[in-house]
Amino acid sequence: MRVLFLLIVAANIWAYALGQGWIGARPDDAGRDRSRFAQELNVERIRVGP
Structure with a gap:
């Protein structure tokens, strides 16, 4: 469960940095x-x- 949470956080950080x-x-x-x-x-x- 902890690994899944870290993967989701990393994906969010990557998507934010790309945007x-x-x-x-x-x-x-x-x-x-x-x-x-x-x-x-x-x-x-x-x-x-007008």
Whole structure:
């Protein structure tokens, strides 16, 4: 029972670290190109409508 508890705690710590990006790239960031945000053209022309 103690071993099962420790395995569950270790799995939770691993899942938290993966979600925070401590192990590598966050799963939410997969496929995103962050360099494109710096290349926005004509930012002043963007208007938010109702």
